[in-house]
Amino acid sequence: MSVGPAAPHDGDAARTGPPSPPAGHRPVPSRSIATAVVAALAGLLFATNAQVFAGDEDRHPQNLEDLARVESARLERLEAENAALRGEVRGFLGAEEKDPEAGPAGRLAAEAAGQSAATGPGLTVKLWDAPQQTDGLAATLPPDSLVVHQQDIEGVMNALWAGGAEAMAVQGHRVVSTTGVRCVGNVLHIDSRTYSPPYEIQAIGDPGMLRDSLLADPRVQVYLDYVEAVGLGWSVRPAEKLALPAYAGSLTLTHAQVLNGPGSGA
Template sequence: MPDRTHRVVHKVSRGTLSVALVLALAGMMFVANARLAQGTDERHPQNLADLATVEEARVARLQGEVVTLHSEVDQLTAKQARLTGLQIGSPGAGYDVAAGKVAVTGPGITVSLTDAPAEARNLPKVHPDDLVVHQQDLQAVINALWAGGAEAMSLMDQRVISTSAFQCIGNVLSLQGRRYSPPFVVRAVGDPKKLRAALAAAPAVQIYLQWVDAVGLGWKVTTAQDPLNLPAYEGLTELKFAQVPHGVEVLPGLSAATSGAGS
């Protein structure tokens, strides 16, 4: 007859081993969770939308710090210049405006682009991409306005300069770490008649206007009744991967104007 005592001891040993294994795994999980949450009680985003919102807030905070630091650097530079007797001046108002270093106020126009209405989805032979404002549409408007003599420009609430870059993901605009939904508003300071004429003459804008008629994409051009107020540019202005070709004038006509003013 088999030894019953041996069977009981064997069962207890196996049960004890199982419990120990579960406790060990549980302990490892607690340690892992503690390490992940170490040093913070904040809730972490669980999806891309939440992550984008968190990062957008971080970018806004850092941009605010950058503006403050820029102001401090300017003040310290001016103070050092006074102490040493150095004369630090600007190359000229035209350069400051073109670089976005200063806010600009003046006459101009506002251009608004927005997605087609929801009922446009029922039109025959229409694809979803046909119903939204694309990156190239905004680029077409901005390039046309530059060609029309715009002195300064903004996209949404941010100043746009010659080196500004933005990206459209679906119908969401990403510009300097911030996200915007349509309608997308471009404001340009300059001669309203010349700016309107430049928009009408731009081939890429004409293509967009064909889709305005076909599917109802939003398009509105308004001459500002009051002077437009455009903020200064808050992004980086240093070029790392581009340079002006030899012999190309950066701001045509500015040199002659500067020479005339100095004579």
């Protein structure tokens, strides 16, 4: 007579595998544990970075416009500090050193270099962008044609020099031989500072001669055509007396140099 498996005792459950965990507890797979650890570490890293770089946005702007504004403010602060230091140094100099413009030769040299303030009759020229238009000729032209460009400002400046300008300023900056006027889009850069239109150019000289030279210049004529066609801004005002500031920056011309040596490619 065959004997079958013994019947389980009352209260016992039939078991065919490992014992079940206590009620209310689930086994956690090892992959879930690893994922939880990684997530916790990532959260800790993000929280640490947020604390380290909190408030750092002002020191490191995230776009070019903010960067230019921060650097312009820094430049103004440094120039003010330099002016204060020069004032302190002047207190230790002799009479001749305090006034390098003393004498006719010194005054002429200072005026030629733009290092002394200038006053006299002249012209004030202003240029600004055309208004946005959705009809007419302006609507068919690219946006680049509706803004003031570097060549427009240079054309006005060169025409004024040709008309006998004795001194000039752009956006209040005295123009000297090392002055750089550069445009990126419709933003003007002068002496490491950034300006938006309207742009103002002042020139000291005979107002009639300056105006005649201005209107006869080919570049200015092209600009005036756009003034008529799309509404670019244009204003010319004579003045009995203009006051232009002295140039306070460095007159040293900084330029790139070709390296001659190992690794220079020469």
